[in-house]
Amino acid sequence: MQDDDELIFSKLCKISPVSIEVVDVQNRELICTSEWTSQHLGYTEEEFFTLSRNLFEKIVHPDDRMIQLNTFESLFNEPEAPFKECTIRVLRKDSVYQYIQLRIAVLRLDEHNKPKTVLTMASDVGEVMDLREKIEIQLDKLDIISYKNSHELRGPVATILGLIQLIEHDHFDGSFSKEIITCLKRTVIKLDEVIHEINQHSVDN
Structure with missing residues (x-):
């Protein structure tokens, strides 16, 4: 990189309100970085430069x-x-991992047409990732509720409807009626358990 280019990029990084870094990919370390980056992660600029070695492996x-x-x-x-x-x-300095979205573009190519330096822009997407995780949890709950509605509720309801039809039939004696009522009670209890499970999945965090 020419001296003038280096000065321009250095000033750009210093005044940038977002994270901008110029990386020497052949040596796998920073050339210059915006103060936002190190401050957001809690490192001093010197620490961040040291940590940049081997493309921030540490x-x-x-x-x-x-x-x-x-x-x-x-x-x-x-x-x-x-x-x-x-x-x-x-990894932030406080030992907490932070989700970062990177956009990387080639700045300069060497004589073999291979990237020599790249420009990276980093954005904090921690809130987005947290929101995505919460959405996935809610979708899992909906899948469970949908399954229970489609399979575990349908069976007891069909049984109840069948028993009611038998009760409404004109030709059955007292012992048969007692057996139907017992089955009906058992099915209603099962139905109540499934409804309770669905409600529990609906309110769990």
């Missing part, structure tokens, strides 16, 4: 490391692409 969640590396690899394979995007968890 603070990227182990389960998300391959997502990050695959995104970089995809960009290397398509350097003409406008950008590549991924969502990963990054």
